[in-house]
Ligand SMILES: Nc1ncnc2c1ncn2[C@@H]1O[C@H](COP(=O)(O)OP(=O)(O)O)[C@@H](O)[C@H]1O
């Protein structure tokens with residue numbers, strides 16, 4: 253048991269898939285072990301005030317970033333918070349909620365990495381970056397089905413938000429340890445969620461599993477379903493792991509082994525054998541979807557969270573003679 257919660261950040265634009273990935277990871281780690289916080293609750297203005305002022309929810313001035321930061325720092329040290337509550341249903345605020353952090357805390361939202369103090373609170377930072385066309389489809393589908401907007405209203409809102417997306421949301425990609433982009437394969441006719449590939453940008457800000465074997469294989473085979481390349485992201489060197497939707501169970505299990513060999517207690521949480529929830533997600537219409545690219549994404553995030561737990565428990569044991 254670590255002395256403080258392990259904090260995962262999931263940041264990205266509206267409808268980039270933050271809530272979906274958060275739910276999947278919470279399911280994989282066991283919902284009772286996870287506290288989820290959505291930073292939309294820190295909006296400074298309600299929906300009608302925003303319209304009146306002419307500010308979008310993506311602008312830092314439209315959010316209590318200072319209070320979000322304070323709460324992040326409290327959660328990191330295991331302390332409770334009294335969190336504001338924003339309702340996407342009514343566009344107004346509801347009574348605050350008392351929240352005590354569990355073993356793992358997932359903070360998902362638009363501006364989670366916008367300040368250094370906030371960034372320093374996370375153990376693992378993920379940024380979601382689907383292609384803009386896919387995000388627009390996801391947003392139209394979700395906001396028309398679940399948030400009461402028309403498709404025209406959603407598209408007009410996206411256009412209005414674009415300058416703030418460019419200035420405040422997308423630059424946060426640079427702070428992520430892992431950038432996740434689900435994308436449709438080139439030959440895909442639609443955007444069936446079970447057929448999306450994933451591209452994982454792995455920054456050297458955290459130590460990733462040793463994928464040398466995959467790198468060697470990628471040099472020999474032409475376009476294997478799972479491949480690793482050295483690349484650059486925002487100008488900086490990174491590893492890129494890509495998983496195609498048609499990867500086989502054997503190929504996925506091979507990666508799983510590489511990851512779990514290093515951290516055996518990942519197995520019950522994160523292997524296809526050990527956890528039937530891995531790689532599953534609930535689609536917009538409530539349907540259950542299953543995908544290996546999603547399973548490996550959840551596995552990678554789980555790996556970093558469990559690893560952070562180990563690092564923390566090593567730190568928590570004082571070295572002999574270190575007490576004064
Ligand atoms: N990995 C994914 N695969 C398939 N569909 C997804 C995925 N992530 C998100 N979606 C779709 O996009 C919609 C918006 O995702 P959501 O998680 O609500 O985004 P956010 O929380 O970033 O606003 C969801 O309703 C779902 O239909």
Ligand SMILES: O=C(COP(=O)(O)O)[C@H](O)[C@H](O)COP(=O)(O)O
Pocket residue numbers: 265266267270271292299309339340341343361362399
């Ligand atoms: O962009 C988002 C964030 O939510 P998400 O990342 O889940 O899309 C919402 O549009 C704002 O919170 C404003 O809400 P509203 O639409 O209620 O005015």
